[in-house]
Amino acid sequence: MAIDNHAEVTSSLAFLDSAALRIPTLSLLQADGSLTTGAKAPPLHQKLAEKLYRDMLYIRCLDERMVGAQRQGRLSFYLTCTGEEAAVAGTIAAFQPEDMVMAQYREQLALRFRGFSTAEFMNQLFSNAQDVGKGRQMPVHYGSRKLNFMTISSPLATQIPQAAGYAYGQKLSGQDACTLCYFGEGAASEGDFHAGLNMAAVLNCPVVFVARNNGYAISTPASEQYAGDGIAARGIGYGIKTIRVDGNDILAVYAAALEARKIALNNSCPVLIETMSYRLGAHSTSDDPSGYRSAEEEQQWRQKDPITRMKNWLIKQQWWQEEVDQELQKSFRSEILQELKAAEKRPKPALDTLISDVYKTPPAHLLRQLTDLESHVAKYPESYQMHGEGGR
Amino acid sequence: MAIDNHAEVTSSLAFLDSAALRIPTLSLLQADGSLTTGAKAPPLHQKLAEKLYRDMLYIRCLDERMVGAQRQGRLSFYLTCTGEEAAVAGTIAAFQPEDMVMAQYREQLALRFRGFSTAEFMNQLFSNAQDVGKGRQMPVHYGSRKLNFMTISSPLATQIPQAAGYAYGQKLSGQDACTLCYFGEGAASEGDFHAGLNMAAVLNCPVVFVARNNGYAISTPASEQYAGDGIAARGIGYGIKTIRVDGNDILAVYAAALEARKIALNNSCPVLIETMSYRLGAHSTSDDPSGYRSAEEEQQWRQKDPITRMKNWLIKQQWWQEEVDQELQKSFRSEILQELKAAEKRPKPALDTLISDVYKTPPAHLLRQLTDLESHVAKYPESYQMHGEGGR
Amino acid sequence: MIEGVQEMKTSRMNLLQAVNSALDTAMSGDQRVVCLGEDIGKFGGVFRATSHLQEKYGKQRCFNTPLTEQGILGFAIGLAAQGSVPVAEIQFADYIFPAFDQIVNEAAKYRYRSGDEFNCGGLTVRAPYGGGIDGGLYHSQSPEAYFCHTPGLKVVIPSSAYQAKGLLLAAIRDPDPVIFFEPKAIYRASVGEVPEGDYEIPLGVAEVVLEGSDITLVGWGAQMVQINKAAEMAATVGISCEVIDLRSLLPWDQQTVADSVTKTGRLLVSHEAPLTGGFAGEIAATIQEQCFLSLEAPISRVTGVDTPFPLVQEAYYLPDHLKIYEAIVASLAY
Amino acid sequence: MIEGVQEMKTSRMNLLQAVNSALDTAMSGDQRVVCLGEDIGKFGGVFRATSHLQEKYGKQRCFNTPLTEQGILGFAIGLAAQGSVPVAEIQFADYIFPAFDQIVNEAAKYRYRSGDEFNCGGLTVRAPYGGGIDGGLYHSQSPEAYFCHTPGLKVVIPSSAYQAKGLLLAAIRDPDPVIFFEPKAIYRASVGEVPEGDYEIPLGVAEVVLEGSDITLVGWGAQMVQINKAAEMAATVGISCEVIDLRSLLPWDQQTVADSVTKTGRLLVSHEAPLTGGFAGEIAATIQEQCFLSLEAPISRVTGVDTPFPLVQEAYYLPDHLKIYEAIVASLAY
Numbered sequence A, B: 001m002a003i004d005n006h007a008e009v010t011s012s013l014a015f016l017d018s019a020a021l022r023i024p025t026l027s028l029l030q031a032d033g034s035l036t037t038g039a040k041a042p043p044l045h046q047k048l049a050e051k052l053y054r055d056m057l058y059i060r061c062l063d064e065r066m067v068g069a070q071r072q073g074r075l076s077f078y079l080t081c082t083g084e085e086a087a088v089a090g091t092i093a094a095f096q097p098e099d100m101v102m103a104q105y106r107e108q109l110a111l112r113f114r115g116f117s118t119a120e121f122m123n124q125l126f127s128n129a130q131d132v133g134k135g136r137q138m139p140v141h142y143g144s145r146k147l148n149f150m151t152i153s154s155p156l157a158t159q160i161p162q163a164a165g166y167a168y169g170q171k172l173s174g175q176d177a178c179t180l181c182y183f184g185e186g187a188a189s190e191g192d193f194h195a196g197l198n199m200a201a202v203l204n205c206p207v208v209f210v211a212r213n214n215g216y217a218i219s220t221p222a223s224e225q226y227a228g229d230g231i232a233a234r235g236i237g238y239g240i241k242t243i244r245v246d247g248n249d250i251l252a253v254y255a256a257a258l259e260a261r262k263i264a265l266n267n268s269c270p271v272l273i274e275t276m277s278y279r280l281g282a283h284s285t286s287d288d289p290s291g292y293r294s295a296e297e298e299q300q301w302r303q304k305d306p307i308t309r310m311k312n313w314l315i316k317q318q319w320w321q322e323e324v325d326q327e328l329q330k331s332f333r334s335e336i337l338q339e340l341k342a343a344e345k346r347p348k349p350a351l352d353t354l355i356s357d358v359y360k361t362p363p364a365h366l367l368r369q370l371t372d373l374e375s376h377v378a379k380y381p382e383s384y385q386m387h388g389e390g391g392r
Numbered sequence C, D: 001m002i003e004g005v006q007e008m009k010t011s012r013m014n015l016l017q018a019v020n021s022a023l024d025t026a027m028s029g030d031q032r033v034v035c036l037g038e039d040i041g042k043f044g045g046v047f048r049a050t051s052h053l054q055e056k057y058g059k060q061r062c063f064n065t066p067l068t069e070q071g072i073l074g075f076a077i078g079l080a081a082q083g084s085v086p087v088a089e090i091q092f093a094d095y096i097f098p099a100f101d102q103i104v105n106e107a108a109k110y111r112y113r114s115g116d117e118f119n120c121g122g123l124t125v126r127a128p129y130g131g132g133i134d135g136g137l138y139h140s141q142s143p144e145a146y147f148c149h150t151p152g153l154k155v156v157i158p159s160s161a162y163q164a165k166g167l168l169l170a171a172i173r174d175p176d177p178v179i180f181f182e183p184k185a186i187y188r189a190s191v192g193e194v195p196e197g198d199y200e201i202p203l204g205v206a207e208v209v210l211e212g213s214d215i216t217l218v219g220w221g222a223q224m225v226q227i228n229k230a231a232e233m234a235a236t237v238g239i240s241c242e243v244i245d246l247r248s249l250l251p252w253d254q255q256t257v258a259d260s261v262t263k264t265g266r267l268l269v270s271h272e273a274p275l276t277g278g279f280a281g282e283i284a285a286t287i288q289e290q291c292f293l294s295l296e297a298p299i300s301r302v303t304g305v306d307t308p309f310p311l312v313q314e315a316y317y318l319p320d321h322l323k324i325y326e327a328i329v330a331s332l333a334y
Ligand SMILES: Cc1ncc(C[n+]2csc(CCOP(=O)(O)OP(=O)(O)O)c2C)c(N)n1
Pocket: A106, A154, A155, A156, A183, A184, A185, A186, A187, A188, A212, A214, A216, A217, A218, A279, A283, D038, D067, D069, D091, D095, D098
């Protein structure tokens, strides 16, 4: 019968507030690479640990290089993961290739982890004819069917209810797979967040939500985004199993994510992980954070760099040496630069990519518009240079 | 600095769930009209108590009569408050006439409490020329500027962020008044609920939200609406002071609401009250609950009737006698029937109410459309009979 | 008529039953078809379009959602992207707007923005629309034009029981997202013989309901009742109307309309939605271009007034057969 | 030119600065004016339209909201109903859709449904719109037609710094809710002398930018750049264009356009939004009716293609001066 689960009764008039629910932050790894007292490291074996570290380093190199390239005017836009590498690496590593990833836009590390190549990054960033997205979206809106990475969409939070639905479909069709959904603490203010988490809980969807709380949504600090105890406290309200982790601590993130996937699949239910971290860079290349936050604040967080922290741990494990680091970065940088140069020279998509994929098959009116356009362009070829393939 | 309020750290991997936050239900009055042990009644003096009881009884009579009238085909639609009278009466009574009420649609009791007359109810229900709403909305979409009761809008939950904004405006313009916003547990699934509560909390809006949890949204039971601990648990997530009350217990509701208004105005902040009750009738006259719930379930809740419970208390206080009840109902019924008959005979609004109020001043294209329509109607007068005033 | 349909066993159904039959047919034929929406489960929906489907196909494939249209659409898009074939119900078309972003920014652009890596083509959104039920502002709207301005969507509106089943089956199986508006005013009033089996009516193709020579009348959904009535009235004064039921609004069958106007020299388009920005404007703009030299009178639009949908003023607001008839006469007299 | 404006001190401003100046003027003149939106506070907005307003008028009157467009609109409607005069910013017009329900079901119908007991007429919604900044699908859209189909709203789009300030001040003080789209492509490129003081440009009135005799060209916002360029090209081959900047789309100035077309006999309408269901259709439908006997060629629409807004294909998608010029020539040759 309805409502009877709210059974506990009181006769004392008391309002509860955030203090009634304090969600601690899971933290296993200290800045120097040693475990906190009482901490138990997750089963992260050497090979995977090294891969994660390499991927984090790679993305740091990629981000630095592409911000530079944007400044040089070689591409219009870029957006880094800097500061949040452990939050992304630690979560994606706990999932299987069959699991669908539905990300916000700052999770290029998840793609790298699954094998997205430098050339693939570059083709998207430079909107060339080899971009599987056909050059239609702004830089960093990656997607890959073969890697089960859903194409990024700019409107924030829309992927959250979609992820619930995707996960429901996975369950319905009997797949042993779940969905991993990333979003920022800013996006969590959207109505779609509410709809998505509530539906996932009510409809028992095997989806793991990762709320990347990096303290800012462009210029808006978390303190002007919400008044409660972060995003995690909301999970409890939806009846979702929830954990908060130190997002700069790869071990804590990985431990939580491993367990989260298990719960989601075994119990057919959603799980929420809130990763507490900091966006070390600008929001994007269009942004200048000095207009809304202090250099000191940034500096404090730079000292908590998740990559350094992991390196210290790896070195303590004797799985890594400082020297390898330099070499690796060097080789990453040269590979990136080489692919960048190649990608920017590749031809752009053909004219007809303007109208394909609007529908599965272009209807008559779109074909007519294309034909009209082709004759117009033929009349003014010099005015419409897109370096189209086949001279179209 | 960002995030540092999430300070508590743990090294043990544990997911929290609904069990981490159990919100009890405030209950003061028992079925027989006696207080629960340890309960302290709120300062509800005799005159107000009697008024509340009369208003509850009145609305019960009105609802019964109008459901009957709908069955007779005298009006197209009606919707009752039956079962939730205490939840509405107990809240509205704690507020001042200057406070704005933004309701969902099942809160006719709040209007009655503020002095909406039987004729005013009827004019709206019969869409006649005396309806201040000019006959434009379906029955029960009441509104009254003079009573600070915002006109009801059918799209659910839209009033929730609006209430936050209204309250912000009250504060900004220095009014010593707040906003009282009602909605159902079903409406609380809408994105607007999330936006409204979060914004109210972040922007410090003096608004009291009353979530009427009556177990159903049309046919959908609360168990298919949410998986957490009701609506109250969400309040904590937003950092809003929150209380859950037995919605059939007028004393508990009134006590909570009095305190809520105080908190909202003194602290300039939102407060959330969840009233646990049951929709005893059909969703509306278009609905038949036998298709989705059992008669036994209804019967169980009928025994918790909030009006009977209050009467028992009043009688125990020696403020009321059973006999008065019968008389009062009789006089309510005859007044209602009389006004009903008068209202259904009143003329309908004039033709030009079709185009007025779309804008403050009708623009040229609308005036032209009206003129065209007038000549058309003049040609076929018998086909467009709206009993318009002045034969228009 | 579709091939093979002639031989099928038919039964008398109203439009609502035809919708239910289409859903039943789709669900029984394809495991991947899933129905979701507010109150559509055990209860079968507030209009009962999904009656008995949960009984037949289980709670996993026909289920109530929480009360959130943006959530329903988001969820359904995800389901479709995954490979399911969701049919989402929005309880009234008036309540589709909270889902507008998911529809126009997400569903409509899903395939395009990914370069066809992903799509949500399996998605169908059903919603009862239109006036005629004393519904006032929020149980009467005809929002089709909003969606017709959105490349990537298909928009379909049946006007009879037979059409409802055939078009809905086609919509469900169409590889693009389809918005399917059902004329609730004639949910029960529109009754006809409907094949019990499986058949489709192709999307994007209009139906010439009545051949005529003096003027072309174009409409869709419940408005066809008014148009047909007006055509009958016109016939009594010797005016021969060609009546076209558009059925699909996006993409719409320009050829059939243009051919007809080339023949008749006159066009009238009628819809319940307000005039300004309504889809009649698009049709008029297109046809004046394609048939410029054939037109003997201005294209006439008979539509709702530029106001919100009223309640007691509804009869004044609606473009009924009398208004259409008058416009026909005016066009002929031009 | 507005009366009294001639004597005002002016300074050189771009369109963005003119918007900022309008907000500053409105806020300093009326305590009730409040600015809200994502990142508009301390930071002054991602385009800096609200620069320094928080500094000047305090955090209570110029503030960041949480990241929720439906919330921003709902909140602003409540503020307006209460008696404040909110100016809500939507960061990009592409992100206005989550607020669609609050705009079309709530703001547009607030006064009507209450019989004028309540209204939210103080509301103004500002949003940068349009292409030209390499923004792709979600930083380029021109959604004006969606709003123009919504009685109860006013829709305004400036095309210059001078217009931006005068129209925005009029919009803020207008007693009806106004959607104000700002052409971000020319935020900085459009520079001109703008009065430093307070002035308004009336809503609902078009501006004849250039008089001519052969064809009427109608547009708004950033598209005026292309239209003017095309008119110049046409002049070099002896075609005389009358150029009309609509400025207000809802309600729109039918009289000025109809008078012009009656004179020129030809009409071309251009906008960035896709063709089908775009506002050019409404204009064409209206004018073919009002000027039927004057038209010497079909009304021509030069618009975006019926696709989502692309990125690298943007130059193909956009209706530029060359496409407009070709359509002018074709119309004259008809
Ligand atoms: C619906 C919508 N509104 C606004 C924007 C503009 N916008 C892009 S990113 C962003 C901030 C997002 O912050 P957060 O979710 O915290 O993610 P972060 O950038 O910190 O990773 C905003 C406002 C958008 N993309 N979509």
